[in-house]
Amino acid sequence: MILTVASGKGGTGKTLISTSLALSLGEDAQFLDCDVEEPNGYIFLKPEIERSVTIYLPKPKVDIKRCSFCGRCRSACHYNAISVIKPGNKTTGKVLFFYELCHSCGACTLVCPENAIYEEKEEKGSVEIGTARGIFSFIQGKLKIAEASPVPVVKAVKKYIRKDKVNIIDASPGTSCPVVEAVKGADFCILVTEPTPFGLNDLALALEMTGKIGVPSGIIINRAGIGDNRVEDYAREKGIPVLLHIPFKREIAVSYSKGIPLVGIFSEYVSIFKKVFERIKYEILKHREVYE
Amino acid sequence: MKICITADGNSLEANVDPRFGRCAYFILYDTETDTFEAIPNTNATGMGGVGIQNATMMAEKGVEVIFTGNLGPNAARVLQQADIKVVTGLTGKIKDAVENFKKGSLKAIPAATPTVLPHSGMGGKKQ
Structure with missing residues (x-):
């Protein structure tokens, strides 16, 4: 099973939820940090990293002596x-690559009739594999600093998904490409939000995204008690289950800032998260009955 | 000489469009024959890299000087490599820009420095 923890708004508590959910499920779980621009699950899970794999992607280059300037690569x-x-008259022929826009798809190399384009390997980031608390597998992606697209590293992390485990994916915030990649293929998406106008606005965007991808979703409302009821109203209106409310408590924030997960300070959350997991399984079955 | 002005309409009465990548029209003006052609910018709503593609098109069309409001870094790199000069910071009517250039009161410079950051023409923040 694959459960992706995402959110529209940043800082709502994705990592708070994903790390404690993984700790509650223990040896049945596997934690995959797909927030590769700033993975932080390790702060709470304290894994022993056993190995690191470097991720490379092809980078097109041109042998200008062979180029006929036909422009097929550009098209x-x-x-x-x-x-x-x-x-x-005044300039020599040139082929310019804008690497921050390049997605390493290889199309230019493929279409070049002169075989003037060749590919070099370029480092994009790494995947680290280890064990969290001696219990379950921990995998995290790290995007190389200054790289523009996290997607290849997210894909590389997802290669470690195991069918016999509950794979908990911690996604990055927002609704852009890396989040789409982290949600794609999941059985369920937990959307973490807060009961504020910002939380609601970005939750609606996130739900639109999961809806388009076709992944069923549920909402966890973090910092419950602040703001208003509009997130609840919205969820009811859209028929999206609210899986859990986590109250706005100073102790949670204080322990979180020290790297202590939610289940580490309030142990009752172990059974709460197990119940949430049962509810998610039920929601997945319900979704399959409707759509399959 | 072929010059190009980014425009918000397809005539000489139109105003200079401040964006190069995402302007509405390109007015291609031939200063020898005093004729022009208005080309709609098909890249105006593109996802990204539109400045690069417009700049490449300018080179293909044999444009020697570009008149616009702002220029992003990627377009500037292409224009520099293609040895196309630019006049940035331009406002007002297209016909005035043409007249001023013919009178010699507008000086074109090499496209060495972009005037805005990437994605500046995508809306949102005011330039």
């Missing part, structure tokens, strides 16, 4: 990352 590039300047 083939879906991301507008190539400019071909034909030789003119």
